[in-house]
Amino acid sequence: MAEERVQKILAAAGFASRRACETMIEAGRVKVNGRVIRLGDKADPEKDTITLDGKMIKTNVKKYxxxxxxxxxxxxxxxxxxxxxxxxxxxxxxxxxxxxxxxxxxxxxxxxxxxxxxxxxxxxxxxYRHEKEYEVFVIKEPDQEQLEIWRRGVVLEDGYRTLPAQVEVMTNSNNGSWLRIIMREGKKRQIRKTGSRIGLPVAVIKRVRIGTxxxxxxxxxxxxxxxxxxxxxxxxxxxxxxxxx
Missing domain, CATH: 3.30.70.580 (Pseudouridine synthase I, catalytic domain, N-terminal subdomain)
Structure with missing residues (x-):
C-alpha cells in the first residue's frame, strides 16, 4: 500500500476529524515505528506501526x-x-x-x-463552506430591514462579520416567526448571537439539513x-x- 500522510490515516481509521488528528500530531502524541512524527510525515498503514498515546491504531475499522x-x-x-x-x-x-x-x-x-x-x-x-439548513423561531416578527441585514452578514460583538446567508420567513404567529436559514459556516452559537445582535431573540434552533x-x-x-x-x-x-x- 502506498504511503499516506499520517493525519489522513488516523482520520480514515476513525480517531477524529483530520484537523483534530493534526492537533494530536503537533502535540507529539503520535509515533510511527517508535519515532515521534511531525505534521506532514507519511507512513504505510500495512507495513508501519502507528501508535497514538502509546496504543497501536487499527486501520481496518468498520465505518459507520x-x-x-x-x-x-x-x-x-x-x-x-x-x-x-x-x-x-x-x-x-x-x-x-x-x-x-x-x-x-x-x-x-x-x-x-x-x-x-x-x-x-x-x-x-x-x-469548504458546505450548506447547513435550519428552522429557527424568533420571538418577534422580523421586518424587511432585519432580514436584509441578516442576509448580508452581521458584525458580532467580537468583531467577526458573518458570511451572507439565505434567510426567509416560513410562518408568522402572535408569538414570533419561524425562519428558514441556510448558512455556509458554523461559528459557536452564531445563529443566537446574530439574532440577538439585530433585535430578533432566538427561542428555537432546529437543523434540518447538512449538505445533501x-x-x-x-x-x-x-x-x-x-x-x-x-x-x-x-x-x-x-x-x-x-x-x-
Whole structure:
C-alpha cells in the first residue's frame, strides 16, 4: 500500500476529524515505528506501526454513518466539566463515533455521527463552506430591514462579520416567526448571537439539513444508518467521490 500522510490515516481509521488528528500530531502524541512524527510525515498503514498515546491504531475499522435527531439538553461532544449527557449516549454502536455538525446544548436537529474522519473533515473544515439548513423561531416578527441585514452578514460583538446567508420567513404567529436559514459556516452559537445582535431573540434552533443529508421524519432522539444512496450523494457532494456517469 502506498504511503499516506499520517493525519489522513488516523482520520480514515476513525480517531477524529483530520484537523483534530493534526492537533494530536503537533502535540507529539503520535509515533510511527517508535519515532515521534511531525505534521506532514507519511507512513504505510500495512507495513508501519502507528501508535497514538502509546496504543497501536487499527486501520481496518468498520465505518459507520448515522443520522441523529439531537434533542435539546444533549452535548455534541464529551465535556467532563459538564453534567449533561452527550449524543453518544443515544447511540448503541461499538465503535467510537464523533459528531459532524455540532449543535449547542439548547439546539436540536440533524447531526451526522461517524468514525470516517475524511468525510468529517470535508463537512466541517471552514474552507469548504458546505450548506447547513435550519428552522429557527424568533420571538418577534422580523421586518424587511432585519432580514436584509441578516442576509448580508452581521458584525458580532467580537468583531467577526458573518458570511451572507439565505434567510426567509416560513410562518408568522402572535408569538414570533419561524425562519428558514441556510448558512455556509458554523461559528459557536452564531445563529443566537446574530439574532440577538439585530433585535430578533432566538427561542428555537432546529437543523434540518447538512449538505445533501436531510433530517426528514426522524423523531427527536432517534437515529438511523444512512442509506447507500444518501452516503454516495454525500461523498459526491463533498468531493470524495466522482458523480456517476
Amino acid at each position: 454513518y448515522i443520522a441523529l435527531n439531537k434533542p435539546k439538553g444533549y452535548l455534541s461532544d464529551i465535556d467532563e466539566t459538564h453534567p449533561a449527557p452527550t449524543v453518544n449516549d443515544l447511540i448503541d454502536i461499538p465503535e467510537k463515533l464523533f459528531a459532524v455538525g455540532r449543535l449547542d446544548l439548547d439546539s436540536e436537529g440533524l447531526i451526522l455521527m461517524t468514525n470516517d474522519g475524511e468525510i468529517a473533515n470535508r463537512l466541517t473544515h471552514p474552507r 443529508l436531510k433530517l426528514g421524519n426522524l423523531r427527536v432522539g432517534e437515529w438511523r444508518h444512512l442509506t447507500p444512496k444518501e452516503l454516495r450523494d454525500l461523498k459526491v457532494y463533498t468531493g470524495l467521490e466522482k458523480p456517476a456517469k
